[in-house]
Each structure stands twice: as structure tokens, then as C-alpha cells.
Amino acid sequence: MPNAIESVSGNGQVSTEVAEPRIVGFFCTWCTYLAADLAGTSRIKYAPNVRVIRVMCSGRIDPQFVLDAFAHGADGVLIGGCHPGDCHYQQGNYNCLRRARLLKRVLEQFGIEEERFRLEWISAAEGDRVRVVIDDMVEKLRKLGPLQLKRGPALVRGGSGEQVPQEVGV
């Protein structure tokens, strides 16, 4: 099993378990977040691997958020926004698209596979689409296995302005 990890429990027993992919989802409040709500109220079942963060617009998603998620142990990042032409703020989803296309190339140069970063347009009416996308992404990430970025160097930055998150090993 390529994505199996070994963990040592408190009593020293070594157990092998399948590493469940951890996905951070950034969903826009007008469309995809409502779609996820609809999926919930419609009792649609989908993989529980996504931690959803609600943002006002997909255009608000700074590429720093995506990299921060990967740096903190996410195996995948999913962005959900309104369909083209449907953005509550007219242009936000197009800006998100432009950034995402460029970020995808940068991630590739960092050795992060393209399946790990996904942008989907899901409207408030498409509750079932949430299920399809998440289940599919989880499936693909299971095949890829954990991201396992190497633990970053110990950061000793001192001082005021800079908040440096401690690295979290995957």
C-alpha cells in the first residue's frame, strides 16, 4: 500500500493504517458554501476529508492561503467559487481563476502534483456536485498518498512584524 503509514502507539505497538487525505476547502459564501449546506440538508453523503473555510469570494483567496495550507499538512486544497458570470462581485471568480492557473504552475515547480490543487465552480443549487467533487478528489489523493513535505528548518525568527508559523510535519 503506497499510502500506508506506520504509527507507534503509546504501548509501543506498531500499527499500519491507511493515511486519510486531509483537504482544506476554501468555499465562497454565495455559491459553493451554500451548495455544501444544501448537500448537508439534503443528507447527501460524501467523504469527510475536507475542512471547509468560508470566504466571502473566491477572489479573496490569496495564494498564500493555499501554500500555508500545504505547509501545515494539507494533502490537497480545494477552492469552490461561483460559475463564470455568476460572481456576486462581478469579477472575483475570474481573478481567482487567473491566480489559480499561475499557482498551479508554481506548485508543479515545487513538486506538488496538480491533483492536489483544484478549482471548481459549484453553484448554490449544486449540492450533489459537492459530493462528486469531494469524493473524486479524495479518491485521487488516496492514490497519490500523503504529501509529506519535509519538515521545514527550525525557525527562530525574532521580533514583532513577522509571524512565522511553526512547521507541522505531515
Next chain:
Amino acid sequence: MTREKPKIAFYWCASCGGCEEAVVDVAEQILDVVAAADIVFWPVALDFKRSDVEQMPDGSILATFLNGAIRTSEQEEMAGLLRRKSKYLVAFGSCSHLGGIPGLANFFTRESILQAVYFDAPTTENPDRVMPGLPLNDRHGELTLPYFSDRVRSLDQVVEVDYYVPGCPPQPKIVTRAVLTLLGEHPPTKGSVLAPDEALCTECPRKDSKPDKIALKAFRRPQEIQIDETQCLLAQGLLCLGPATRAGCEARCVEGNMPCTGCCGAPGRVREQGAKALSAIASLIDSQDESEIDQILATIPDPAGTFYRYSLPASLIHNKRGV
């Protein structure tokens, strides 16, 4: 009785030597510095040895200005030694501050770098396949080379740093101001970057020519176009990183009609310069169609190398996966 002058030191690690040049560029103002302080260690100009530093009491140097990133075990040791001996340790220049140009090596594994340098480079002739790392026994005993570590780190990833002087290399005005500030009565808050905390565009001589909205159908490299010497470089399609770069250099590159490459790092509110530059550049694209956006982006040949040119080790991901 005259008061003893404060002591300052300069040192270099993984760097090109440009930062040493920057100290010399301070020119006659260096006399102000010399009048105010004694330089006790500066390998590039003065004949003091590591053993001289080791004999100094801990904390006896007021400020050490260390340039260069940290790659080898020797650099790490010297950073630790100078940290102990200094009241203030100042990361001087892009490499020390963020990892700098040597930090781009974090896109490659240690093994592939050694392979390229010792065997594959067209200018390399190494029939005996000599590699570094073998101890050598001679009349001095066993000699070894410093260990070449797997990644490049910025200075603050190795030891605690008090201040940062940005730039590749730092501009003389910033250097003089930084030195005199540290010698003064009121040192700045620990962790400060000793340069203005705003984007370069605010001090760019061409800022008035920047249109309210820039919409680009292609990005251009400087050699591909005749660059207008008066107009905003971004509006001309050049990848100018001014919007995501800290001010302080007075837009020297723009004055030379070249786009900003981002050497001063990001302003304080930005965690990661690369991502922020990427974000700023991508939003200039004049298209809503995915395949057309990709075509426009294809005119940026090396996005990661462009946006992380000086800051890869200090970025959120630090290095290519697996390095």
C-alpha cells in the same frame, strides 16, 4: 578618559561578495562609521582570524552584519559564534535575510548539484572523479572540508536574528542609516527590517504613469521589447515585482530602465513575497477564458524562479518537495 568605541563586525557566508562591495560603496560616509565604532572583524578587508573572535568575551561586539545564506557546516558554526559574541546580529542583504539567489538551489537536490558541479558542467574536467568530503591527512593532521548541507537556509533559520538590512546588495543609504541607527541611543524593535515598510511602487519615479487598471494579453521579457523609459514597466508587460517588494532602494533598477526583481523582500504585512507577487501579476491578465489565460501565462517561462528569486528558503514551502 575617552569612552571606548563600540565594536562592529562584518562577515560573509553563501554570497557573491556584492554585499562586501556595498559596505565599501558607503564611501566617505564609512568615515562616520569608523569614527563612531571600531571594526573588529571583517575577513574580506582586515586580517583577523576566527581565533581572534573566539577570544572575545560573549556579547562584546555591538553589532555583526552577516551577509550570505547558510549552506555549509562552517557557515553555520560562524553564524553561531558571531551570534554569541554580538549584542545585535544583523542579517545583511537578500541572502542572509531571505536565502537570496543561492536559495534557488532549493529547487534541486544536494546530489544533483554536486553531480552538476563536479561532473556534468561543460567546463568541468574531473577524470579522477574527485568529490568533496574525503578527509585528507597531511602534516597538519586530518583535514576535512565543511559539510555541504541538503538545503540553503536564511540566517534566521539557523540562529536568532535581531535586525534585517534588505537588498541585493543593500543600498549605501540604507546601510549607513542602519549602522548609525544601531549605534544610536534608541535601537529599533527587535526583528525590524531596517527599510521603509511600504511597497516599492510608492517611491517609484514612474508611479504617476501607472494606469488605474492594467490589462495584459502577454508578458514581455526586457530583451524582447524597446522599453519606454518613462512609462510604468508593468503597464508595458514587464514582470516588475514592485507591487510585492519593499521600498528603500529608491527604485534603482527602474531608474536603469529594468523591472524590479524583488530583492528587498516583501513589506512587513506580507508573509510570503512569492505568492503575493504571483497574485499581483496574475490579476493583470486580460482574459476570462481559461485556455487564453494559460496562453498568456505561457509567456512567463519560469514563474517560481521569477517570484521566488530571492526568497525561496524563507518561503512557506522552503524548497522543492523531496529536496
